[in-house]
Amino acid sequence: MAPKGGLTIGQLAARTGLAVSAIRFYEEKGLVNPDRSETGQRRYEGADIRRLSFVMISQKLGFSLAEIQKLFRGLPDGRTPTKSDWSRISKSFRTSLDARIHQMELLRDKLDGCIGCGCLSLTACALYNPDDRIGDRGAGPRYLLGDEPGGD
Amino acid sequence: MAPKGGLTIGQLAARTGLAVSAIRFYEEKGLVNPDRSETGQRRYEGADIRRLSFVMISQKLGFSLAEIQKLFRGLPDGRTPTKSDWSRISKSFRTSLDARIHQMELLRDKLDGCIGCGCLSLTACALYNPDDRIGDRGAGPRYLLGDEPGGD
DNA sequence: CCTTGACCTCAAGTAAGGTTGAGCAATTAC
């Protein structure tokens, strides 16, 4: 069933739950690097399942594919994370996740202060602070100019 | 300075900190509805500053423009949120923000359990659960097929 | 009057993370 030389892309897809198209896309992004059979089909190793699991888990923890790729590049000759790699990396994930949670808690507390207020003024409202939006992806100059006092 | 009939788009941009292009984009999305001058230029009212502030704050709390538009549509004849509207809406924001924080805390706790583990197995790993990825935007069938026990 | 700046519309580009389809080669199943 498994061709000598490894798993086909379809088999890898079945093992990881990813779509075949997603696996090819990840390859484009440098996240997997399969061998090719004599006729040009991709052949994956067992380590690639682990590698893609790492990708999926990291994404779930809020990291972009680009960030994940950087992590891979930080490993000796682009190897798949070992147990001790994971231990180190997961600790830094923990730190960053904690920071994000903390940001959201701050935001929640500010929101609490604003629930009864209703001012929605960009100067007075603690909620408005240009530097910590949640949905902050992509470029977009977002600056705060003076909002006249009283000019809601 | 202010033309009779209201603020120009440039003035509104200066008052809110948004780019002129963003304000036009928000109009396309139905988030603002300016009048036009005789020659076709957009004219905004004071309430529109408040309206856009509401948009910015809601975005910061993690809501998409489409969700914000739904909120606006829920208000009587598409009015700009009043103080009591804000009070009601902000309470529901609070609930949803809390839920998101809670999800992240669960994830953090799972991560704690995984730091020393290093299995990265899709069946065994508590971290892998297809239904609560953080970066979950956009369509993409993401299902979990059986991953053989021990087949990491 | 003439120039500068702000405004207008509409189309296209950007980034992330993929999916979908066309057209063709290689495998697998019966």
Added chain:
DNA sequence: GTAATTGCTCAACCTTACTTGAGGTCAAGG
């Protein structure tokens, strides 16, 4: 041996949230 899968490449499309550019009009200042 033939049909149905599966795989391949490459290009185009999708969503969200905008920006940028082209080409043209309008308003204000000197």
